[in-house]
Amino acid sequence: MTFLALFLFQSLPLQPEQASTIAQSVDHLYYFITLVTLFFTCLIFFLIFYFMIKYRRRSPGERPKAIEGSLPLEIMWTAIPTLIVAIIFIWSGRLYFQNSVAPPGSMEIVVTGKQWMWKVEHPEGQREINELHVPLGRPVKLTMTSEDVIHDFYVPAFRVKKDVLPGRYTSLWFEPTKTGTFHLFCAQYCGAFHAGMIGSVVVMEPRAYERWLAGGVHGESPEAAGERVFKESGCSTCHLADGSGPGPSLNGLYGHSVKLSSGQTITADDAYIHESIVLPAAKIVEHYQPIMPSFQGQLTEEQILNLIAYVRSLGSVTGKQ
Amino acid sequence: MSTALLEPRVQAPRNYLNAEYGWKSWLFTLDHKRIALLYMVSITVFFLIGASFAALMRIQLLSPQGELVQPETYNKLFTLHGIVMIFFFLIPSIPAVLGNFLVPLMVGARDLAFPKLNLLSWYIYVVGGLFTLFAAIAGGVDTGWTFYTPYSSTYSNTQVTAVAVGVFITGFSSILTGLNFIVTIHKMRAPGLTWFRMPLFLWAMYATSLIMILGTPVLAITIFLLAIEHLFHVGIFSPALGGDPLLFQHLFWFYSHPAVYIMILPSMGVVSEIIACFSRKRIFGYRVVAFSSVAIAVLGFLVWGHHMFVTGQSVYAGLVFSLLSFLVAIPSAIKVFNWTSTLYKGSISYDAPMLYALGFIGLFTMGGLTGLFLASLATDVHLNGTYFIVAHFHYIMVGGAVMGYLGGMHFWWPKISGRLYPNGWAAFAAVIIFIGFNLTFFPQFVLGYLGMPRRYAFYPAEFQVLNVMSTAGASVLGVGYLIPLIYFIWSMRYGPVAPKNPWGATGLEWQTASPPTTENFAEIPVVTQEAYAYSEAEQEVNLG
Secondary structure, three states, rough: HHHHHHHHHHHHOOOOOOOOOOHHHHHHHHHHHHHHHHHHHHHHHHHHHHHHHEEEOOOOOOOOOOOOOOHHHOOOOOHHHHHHHHHHHHHHHHHHHHHOOOOOOOOOEEEEOOOOOEEEOOOOOOOOEEEEEEEEEOOOEEEEEEOOOEEEEEEEOOOEEEOOOOOEEEEEEEEEOOOOEEEEEEEEOOOOOOOHHEEEEEEEOOHHHHHHOOOOOOOOHHHHHHHHHHHHOOOHHOOOOOOOOOOOOOOOOOOEEEEEEEOOOOOOOOOHHHHHHOOOOOEEEOOOOOOOOOOOOOOOOHHHHHHHHHHHOOOOOOOOO | HHHHHOOOOOOOOOOOOOOEEEEEEEEHHOOOHHHHHHHHHHHHHHHHHHHHHHHHHHHHHOOOOOOOOOHHHHHHHHHHHHHHHHHHHHHHHHHHHHHHHHHHHHHHOOOOHHHHHHHHHHHHHHHHHHHHHHHHHOOOOOOOOOOOHHHHHHHHHOOHHHHHHHHHHHHHHHHHHHHHHHHHHHHHOOOOOHHHHOOOOHHHHHHHHHHHHHHHHHHHHHHHHHHHHHHOOOOOOHHHHOOOOOOOHHHHHHHHHHHHHHHHHHHHHHHEEEEEEEEEEEEHHHHHHHHHHHHHHHHHHHOOHHHHHOOOHHHHHHHHHHHHHHHHHHHHHHHHHHHHHHHHOOOOOOHHHHHHHHHHHHHHHHHHHHHHHOOHHHHHHHHOOHHHHHHHHHHHHHHHHHHHHHHHHHHHHHHHOEEEEEOHHHHHHHHHHHHHHHHHHHHHHHHHHHHHHHHOOOOOOHHHHHHHHHHHHHHHHHHHHHHHHHHHHHHHHHOOOOOOOOOOOOHHHHHHHOOOOEEEEEEOOOOOOOOOOOOOOOHHHHHH
């Protein structure tokens, strides 16, 4: 029994992690409203069950006395809820107001949403996709816009969320209080792979962040680095291994022939893969749509080489093309 | 015994059901009661379609990678589930079925003010519904029932235009129904039936009709603009064409938030009738309950901005909409307290309609209170767009509106069909539905607080346990909904014949035969007392 309870507690957390300076204050308000909800739900349920039993019909001909109503009671149950919602309104309004303005001296990062990836640009010029690296203990202000439809930048652990609109800039800020990796979700439905428009916010010690800014992670094989780029740049969102995504599977591709929508057949070599990353519209695989964005300027030549090494390593994997 | 045998078999007395036979007598009928039945059959079909979409969605979410279909298909499933359930089931449910049947009976009239418009409204509804079903079969639509631009107008390559036209057409059926009810309630009340003698169901229908005729045209205009942008690339909503990316949301919620009250106010009316009848008491604070319906209808038009707290709208606009949203909670709270107080010192019986009505109060209370989290700005930022929202509005629209509809169907079924259904099965189904509903939707509150966004065809593995719980609950709920469908159909043939007034209820509809004749009343009744005259001293009608 205890074991079961322990298991349930561990596999079923009831609260998301609190990892920003505002998380706790938002949760305090959340607890207060939860208490109000519990109190009134229990009160109504109790009264209903109590009356149902106490005043159950004892004989078919029973005729209770009429009660008109009661003005004092009506005033009471208008005034008490009004008071409670007034408290919640003022409390939540203050918090919202305070949280709406980024503190001065925030680090400014630019975020662009597009179907179905997050593109991030750091002030130092560092770019990343579906990942946002930030230092611990420093307020970060995001300026956001969308290249296509409405998206929404949502980090549950930080209790922040803001729509990302085409043709408009919106912003949000947070100050992380914990190192670690936290979910980044798109919370506004944006089309076919909306559920795949997720990434992570990586909060690092300031010195580790400096090191990260200065260069990539060292000591990786080209294939492993390529696999990392493949995931971080969002390639894996569409190029699913089983071929069910909007982009073709890359398993068993390298060195084999590919049929194009133009009717041509070519062999998948280094040059073809390079071209497909920087100029994806040039050659379209048969039965696929020209929807892949260009990664020109987003990936360094080194990263593209790593990607090619990774695709080459998949060449011996048999699978759907 | 021998006299019973010798007695000639009497034909069932003339009533609206056996007055005429043949399909023409139904499709060209002007009788409000027959039109109500046409609606009842149509919305049941749409309910079953919408429910099967929901079942597929719950199966998909059993595993994190998505069990059943491709994301594109899942997106069409939740879109069509929303569109079918809201526009083709919930909005017409109580007004078009029970309202059509009962408004003339309750005011003591022979029909609605405009019987031909009433039949026309059903035809418009069917045409809109068929249009939407056609679009569903010919490729579906994947924009979500909210049709947010610019995704719907420029990016989606599904059947957006066809579905929008379907919804546009159906809107006119709501407008005509609302117009008919308002005129009927104003002009056709029986002698002596003053405003404050009217049953609260009529007050609720009146408030609902106001929203229908004032709100629905805005939806029509919005859809019209959407179609223009989609077809002719005129920049209205899409910033790429020079439009405003948020304008659509303002217009859409200006109708769609009040539409929530189109769905819930009628249920509140039904519940008032049932609570009064099965506790044999007049509704505690009758006038307050009546006016709170009107207050909800009016305030409901002023809160649309609470759907847009995270869109980047002005902080001050957010504060105003938050305040107004809290205010609309108060009349709802007042109603709950008054219903509960009606039970006090009553004579309470546990017949099936009462179980549904009490279930309504419980679920509506939870749905209403969880709305506080979303009216509150700071917590809404975290919860908006997550499963918390999904759980909250299902507590209101399924826990509230559908429980109310089922309660009303059980209450008036003897009047509608002239037959009784098995009370034991009905009580059993009510309990199963209540339990199944909570098992389905309560875990979704937790999911939302943990941060799981809605409309995800696949999701991070940590959310799986709660999703499996929700799907398990949904299967219980599904069984619960099938039971009434079976015994209602059964009762039409095999159910015991219902007396005129099986529940011992007040109200003019119970003073005429079950089922009523085509003209409702042989003589227009004269009303001499208030609604809900259940106590001994006021007893004038013959109960039983």
